[in-house]
Amino acid sequence: MSALRGAYVKTEAGTREVAARSLRLSSQLRRLLILIDGERDAVQLGRMLGTHDLAIQLGELEAAGLIANPSAPRRVGRPDAAPAVDPSVLQHARALMCESAMRHLGLLGKTLAREIESAESRAELLSLSARWHMAMRDSRDGHQEADVLLGTLRKMLVLA
Template sequence: MTIHYKTPKGVGEIANRSGAIGQRARRLLILIDGQRSRTELHALAGDPDFENSLAQLCGAGFIAAAPVEPGIVPPSAGTPADDPSAQDLQKARNFMINTLRAYHGHYNKLNLIKRIESSQQRAELEALFGEWRASIAENRTGLKRVDELASQLRAVM
């Protein structure tokens, strides 16, 4: 039996929506958990073009497949989602990006958003904290909430 699982690139696509895949393939990517068989995925997806969507995800590196023998635990995705500190880092990145977009829109502060997205270590994210805080405070509503938001972010970091 073959089990499909998300690669780190696939986990990132779920978290950040790059737009690199279509809606059907994204729906399938969300369903892939490293536990379900191909048959179960096909039934759940309800995608008439299931095989093509699966091939697209494999070809783009969002998922990988591994043979699994009965009684053997399926492979882990080997993703940051397996590591609690990496999960906290991802939560902090998401919080920073979401608040920037909420107070400045999707097209402002893109340089800062890209640097936040690309940060792989807590120290890199910490280095961007001051710039993030100043950006939130540039907005009148953000200025009123900057201390509260900074506190929430620190709790995650």
């Protein structure tokens, strides 16, 4: 995840998501995405949303490819080259997400689990991770595990 310094910008995918609502982001993540304009940093965004810690939400939007932090250090190499992920790691990540969704999210969990099971790549799982994590955080039972599970998922997918 990028440092919280500097202003975040919407990517092309982020701009499309604001218009299309295809990822079905939580209202909190959607509000944050809408407020990101390339001018405001995390502190300003936090004040506008009435929260002090946006690191997780910004990380979710960034992992889903909806925002970027131009002031973050650049990785060396091709910008589009993501490290290869072993298929067994992808299966473990899918299992973690599906099991927790089924255990804590009721009917939403079944729908989300079907989408997670059909995800064939690291990018698809990362795209679903924002919605999965926010649903877990909003659930009665899963909210206590949500952040730990997200951390585990990121380590699995080499995002830590």
